[in-house]
Structures are given as structure tokens and as C-alpha cells.
Amino acid sequence: MSSKEPMQRTESQDNRPRIAIVGPTPPYRGGISQYTVDLTESLKALASVDVYSFSRQYPRLLYPGTYPTYEPTDFVGEFHYTLDSNNPLSWRSTANAIIADSPEVVFINWWTLFWQPTFWYLTKRLQKAGITVIFLCHNLVDHDASKLKRTLSTALLRAADGYLVHSQLDAAKLAALVGETKPIASKSLPSPTTLPQPTSHKVAKPRLEVLFAGFIRPYKGLDLLVDAYASLPPNARDQIQLTVVGEVWGDKDDLIERLDQLNIRHDLRYVSDQELVNYINEADLVVLPYKSASGSAVIPLAYHLQTPVLATSVGGISDVVTADTTGWLVQPNSQDLAAALQRITPEACAAMGESLSRWNAANTWDALAATLLELAADAKAATTPG
Secondary structure, X not given: OOOOOOOOOOHHHOOOOEEEEEOOOOOOOOHHHHHHHHHHHHHOOOOEEEEEEEEEOOOHHHOOOOOOOOOHHHOOOOOEEEEEOOOHHHHHHXXXXXXXXXXXXXXXXXXXXXXXXXHHHHHHHHHHOOOEEEEEEOOOOOOOOOHHHHHHHHHHHOOOOEEEEOOHHHHHHHHHHHOOOOOEEEOOOOOOOOOOOOOOOOOOOOOEEEEEEOOEOHHHOHHHHHHHHHHOOHHHHOOEEEEEEOOEOOOOHXXXXXXHHOOOEEEOOOOOHHHHHHHHHHOOEEEEOOOOOXXXXXXXXXXXXXXXXXXXXOOOHHHHXXXXXXXXXXXXXXXXXXXXXXXXXXXXXXXXXXXXXXXXXXXXXXXXXXXXXXXXXXXXXXXOOO
């Protein structure tokens, strides 16, 4: 049910801290939508939580992939679908609804400049009402952002009372942008808990099963991986089954031709959560050949499914990938990727299972939720006079 009216709070919730979260939720696509759901579920054990999502996320002209269409029944009734990207009046009504509910803190997911005007307005209105605002920073600035975009993003970031980032690199960058007076917490993305269980099984195969999965955008470096695979001698390629899965943001005809020439399996569409889980579960190795990155939601999902990763040492990736323990790290070039593909074996991937289990146990949504409440308390103390 797609309801734009605030839900009524139950009596059992009245004595707990009140929290609001702003960000995408299903049926909207992508890792941030799933992040909001996972985080909400863990915070509910500690507080009363309301989530404000979008009635419309992006205009059709600005959406780079296949524009999704939704039916009213696709929307989850427990969330408020109130924010319309094209309607500033919805920003006002959302701010009014949040203020009327008097939360102690509002967590706003931040990831792209497109939402800067909306989130600027919400932040200022909420702070004026005495509500602490924390930004959950998935990206500090857009990938390949211009100087103007960086300036506008920085202006918004400085408006918040506190911040959560998912890498030490982003923590250092953010401190340089906003100063040392506002609290910043850094914690790795946890393994997902609300995605479906795999319906497929890991089966030992003679070849190394390698997977690239996710939205296909230039910064994710699929071209580096394809070049690396193409550079391998024929006998080495025979020992590797490379599969590419995900929706192409842009023209995909040239990519399809190249993949077909190299006999690389591909499924170039937005796959369901169940399909994605099955693809990762069947792989020996997930490859993230990123040219730049703040982090990746694919990594904790791979770990959750006992699948190590081969990733490039860019951005915050090295915070999450421990070399020769949970995966392998290389420089972002096709030569290093090719060398790694030749030396990694299915047996070496399987041997990382125990290390991946330890990582999953140490990085949970419950731990992240507790960190956020501590961060909110620090931010509130920092903004309270006296």
C-alpha cells in the first residue's frame, strides 16, 4: 500500500527513543534501499523508528538505466512514501510530519547531489525544530563529480550535526571538509540480513567461477576486467568461467559484442534479489575492478554467502578486504587483475570460509545500530548550549 499519511504510533513504542530515517526503500532499486531496510530492522530493537521514503525518486529523464514502473501494491505499508523529487511541497509536508512526531534524531541517507536541495531543506527545518540530523554517507560526492558538484555537496555535508561513513578514508576526507568539531563515526557495511536465502548450492567445478555483479557504470571498471580476461592465454581462459550480471547504465551494444567475442556469459539486466543471491552463491570469486570507490555493498553480500572477492585497492575497499584472508587486493589495472585471475584457484577461495564467517560475526547491523545511537548522543551533546 502506498500511503502518504503518517502512521499512528502504538502505545508500546511511546517510552522508547524516537528516530526517523530518510532514504529509499523497496520497491526502489539498489543497495541503499536494502541498507535502509536492514538498518531499520536493527534500530527497531532499540527505538521507535519511522521511515520516510519517496513517492517518486528520480524523473524519467535523469534515470540512466531502464526506468522502473511500480504498482501501488509494490510499496511497503510500514514506510511513509512522501518525498517527491519534482515537488518541493512534498519536502515541506515531510518535514512537518517528522517535526510533529518529535524524533530525537533523524538519519538522512546521503549519496548523490540530485537530492541536495531536498536534504538541505529538510536538515534546516528539522534543526530549527531542535532535532539532531545525522547524515549516513554512502558517497561524500558523486563519482566523477565536477568541481561545482563537489562544492555543492560539501555545502550540504557541512549542514549536518554528525556523520556515519563506511571507511577510514571517507572519515579523513570528511573531517577535512567539515572540520573536527562534529562527530564522525566509521563502520564497515554489515552483511545483509533481509535478502532471501540462496535456492542454489555451491558445487565444486573444475573451472574458477568468477562473477562481476551490480550496476554497470564506468567507475566500476568492468572494462579493466574484460581486458584482463582477454589478455590471458587461451589455456588460462579455459580454466575460468567469467559471468557478468547487472543493468548497464548507458549503451550496452558494444559491451554485448565484446562479451560475446570472448565467450563471457552475461545477464545484462536488473536481476531480482533472489537471482543476485543465487549468482553470488554459485561463484567461487566475486570481482570488483573499481577505478574509484567509497565502498561497495556487494562485498558484504559476497561475504555473507561465503564468497571471497578480488578487488582493487581504491577508496575504502581496503578497509573491508583483508588480503589473503577475505579476498585479494590488486592495483586498478588489467595487468594486475589478469595475474591474480591466473593464480587464484577454487580451492584457495573455499579455504577462506572460516575467515569470512568471522568477518560476518564481527560486522552486524545490531552493532551498526548501537554505533548510530552513540553517534546521535554525541552530536546532540555537541549542539546543546552550555
